[in-house]
Amino acid sequence: MRWLAGLAAVLALGAAPLPPQPQAVAPGVWLMPGGIVPQRQPDGNTVVFAGPRGLVVLDTGRHLWHRQAILDFAAARRSPIVAVVNSHWHLDHVSGNPDIKRAYPGLKVYASNAIDEALKGFLPRSAADGRKYLNDPSFPVATLEDLRADLATIENGQALRPDVVIDRSSVRTLAGLRLQVNLAPNAATDGDVWLYDPKSRVAAVGDLVTLPAAFLDTGCPQGWKTALDRIWATPFRIVIPGHGAPMTRDQFGVYRTAFGALVDCSISKREASACAADWAAAVKPLLGDDARALRQASGMTQYYVTDVLRAHGGKSLDCKAA
Template identity: 45%
Template structure:
């Protein structure tokens, strides 16, 4: 009987991944995880594009439960852009997230809006790029759906939709407030963009805080880790990705040639970079070396404690 129960438990996990996407020429959708809870489903991250939100809603219907709560791992629009669509279908559901978005509202959002408007005014934006920009701007304007209704202020056990989860807050990592979850029964870690196989997205990163956050993830006994983008990882996968991350920071912090650091990442993280993406990842790593890891001291400190954001 016990064996049967174990087999059934293995056959029907109490969570489900709705994979994100990262097509060329448009912004990505982060991964979404649906977690079964006594009051319905917890949706962790909501993607950016309508097709992703449609996939979340379809997966929820197939599980036969209402969506009862949203958790946003961080405020980036590829993880929060679908809050409005889900809350249109399930009105007034709570949104859990850090208050780092308040910092973004003063810094990152106005800067990115100004840059996008300049790009449109230049006449170089293709129609689909303009549509994408307009979609992001509409999401940025919809603060009622973007900002959390339940602010995560510290690390600790939290009951969401009737399910007890370990909710972790990393104050300065991929953003100024990254939330990641550990579901003990499922031995599942949901890491958000603290882990992204292809390349760490460092646009709003405090790299040393991020490095520390990976140590906190390593300290929980997860068996499966869902990264912010890309396929689920085993613990061994995570360990090897973390080594690649540390090596990239060490290389960029040293006097090594820029290309050496890029080549190092391509080798160390090779298992996490799909063949179809091998040509575009070196450019991304180079970009993050230039704009974050080897930027001016002021720029490097921008998203760290005391920085302007």
């Protein structure tokens, strides 16, 4: 929410989204797409892996309709949700956790412990900033609705803590499915978790990959580059981003190169608008002919370079890395 005002001018107005529909990505792997839609705060992508003993869900979105779509999918398959893995603590990826746990009381939530610092720093600051807009008549009703929901989620922030802390990369068996559970320190947050399924060769990487822009609100650019290198070294066939459509290996390579160039540009003396234009041109093959996404790619990136990275010595305010 701290960046709500900064991005408000970038996002055009429009209607609320329809509930996400599951998309088969590979045998036993589905994407429940999130999105950035007008007047609304974003939902991150949800990825569902089917194991012999139930479902593993990566990220649970922000809005009620998104978490209900996850529950409906599990009910339609008559398969319990056994584990939720949070790629990181941003509210568009974890807000559905309490409702999913209420529906499946036996499930375990797996995540890094980066939320501990967020509950003391970023999230209370966001809540304080967000309350300033509650009576602002210039904000659409839908935006204020999301703001109030986020404030309620932050007030119940202890419910977002993981049951099992991921403190290192390792192979784990969740719902009977062997997954590589990877920890990326000092990346999009202080601790990002991404999954690799050797059976399907799908990597679900959360906000280590986002479109139309790299969401740098809490990012450590150098650690983020390292995380992308480690994903590249994995023999994946498909990458599922935290925001955006699944990518082939070549497409991920385009993103990885563009991110490296953006980080280099952000620490140079070039104008932020030039860095943003370069980013938009580099990721255009990943966005296709979506003119709105291209505008967002440029506008959001210029904001991140100016107000996030350059304002705090080349990293976000909340990046703890040196």
